Amino acid sequence: MTAKPEMIEFQDVHKYYGTYHALRGITATIKAGEFFSLLGPSGCGKTTLLRTIAGFEGISSGAVLIDGKNMAGVPANKRPTNMVFQSYAIFPHLTVAENVGFGLRRDPGSAAEKAGKVAEALEMVGLKGYGDRAAHALSGGQRQRVALARALILKPKVLLLDEPLSALDKKMREQMQVELIRLQRQVGITFILVTHDQEEALVMSDRIAVMFEGEIAQLADPETLYRRPATRQVANFIGTMNFLPAQVISENGGTVEVDAQGFGRVTLNADQVSAAAAEGTTVGFRPETLTLLYDGQTAVDRDSMATVEEVVYYGDMTYYDLKLDGTDAPVRISMRNVFGRPVLDIGTRTKVAWSPGALVLFR
């Protein structure tokens, strides 16, 4: 992968609504051709940040640059961005083709050229032949596609997507996720997605900015975000993470020696150390990084003894609440159900395998 030029640049962006501080010094860059997500709980400022790119929200201080140009004073209708709205905002009094071709009104091309572009855009989103339909008669998924075609027909530098899948049912949502990824690769335009769904962000994005209370808590690719969350807040927001109390024994250059409940003494690398705010020093790990050891199996790395406290059977997976020896509270682990391996009963004593590389120290 070669370094890509920067498409969007936020320089210390602040936004106030009266006395409410909605954006608190956002500094970040989004690369050209990237599928970028703004992820966070509702009210974290992700939609506000997206709307500052579109030009629907002004900023109180700082700068927003698109393709190197400062957007201060540039109104929404003059920006090289197009948006897919959460409500889709399909014009109900127009046909599908009129909706999709709406942005071409100021295009100098002939009517035939425009009709060609509309047909092309409709085909791209899988709505070939729907041009003459009335827009208000479409289903949710079809509206979504019309909104996409309408926004992409102007070939914007950046496509902004404001929770575009939140109104769809689960099956439709998963299908559209895959289609959006395919579409983004096909057109090569920078996509910026706002979502509160961490799974959606992980599935679709090249990079994700996790936001809390008007600030970016971590900006990273999905794998880093999942495996090495920068703060405990990020760890809790993305997937499930277990935490056990720990103490730092010594720090030696790049490594930290830790005494953690249930794990004993482990040595962690510098990249395994994250921030914990006021919650005390803990080690965290994901449910799938601990593995039950059945008779005859031995741990590749390290192992501990534990008691099964709760069993939740999901068909393909089983979730166990385990109490590791020497700990006060149970931790949750997940095991893929494989033929020949029974689901353990509550109360069973078992060995679990783990590896220091899967641990993250929060302090």
Add this chain to the structure above:
Amino acid sequence: MKSSGLRIYTIGYLIFLYAPIALLPIFAFNNSKIVAFPLSGVTTEWFVQMWNDQSLREAMMNSLIISGTTAVLATTLGIFAARASTRFSFPGKGGIMGLIMLPLVLPEMIVAMSMLVVLIGIGVPLSKLTIILGHVLICTPFAVAILSSAFQSLDKSLEEAAYDLGETPLSTFRLIILPLVMPGIVSSLLISFTISLDEFIIANFLGGSTKVLSSYIYGQFRFPANVPAMLALGTILVCISIMLLATAEYFRRRGLAKTGAKDTGGFL
């Protein structure tokens, strides 16, 4: 027993409400100068007499000018107020909107009297113009009520989407907002027109010597010979009123259906 009592009450109520109106066309076609049963035969004489009445024509012309102008002015003011109240927030909004809507429940007598005092005080001669002023005052709240529901059902992101696709605020208003609230505008025009056409007190107080339809008809009832012709006119007015209100309601409902909004009540 209880339910049959209620049924009788309901039927009685409806008869009381509509029987007088039903009598209009009956006597309008009755071949007798005296408005009383028994009926004595069918005639269209009263319609002919009405048609040839020159002062009626003049009153009709005045009424059309007044109602047409009132409808346009009230609806235009209604568009401004409805847009402001649904899209923007400003200090004192609740109070201002309340005061705009107040003439809806204010006795017309009070409006008519106070306007008369003011107009005479500042020396404005009473004419069609002064009637129009009074009618705009009482029609605007109706226009605001109808148009607010039309503007309310507009999703704000529709405007943003048009803006995002390169349109200016002005062209967005023309291409998106106006077509979507047009049914509300038509409905507001029709209802304002109907209210103004029917109005009697203000037209009488502020009209001076200007005769409009309502005051002219009232005057004619002093001459028994002219009553059947007025019933013929009444018959036509009933038909026109029903048509106008039905059209207004049709446009209001179509507007809601188009934007996919929920019906939150109307006049019919």
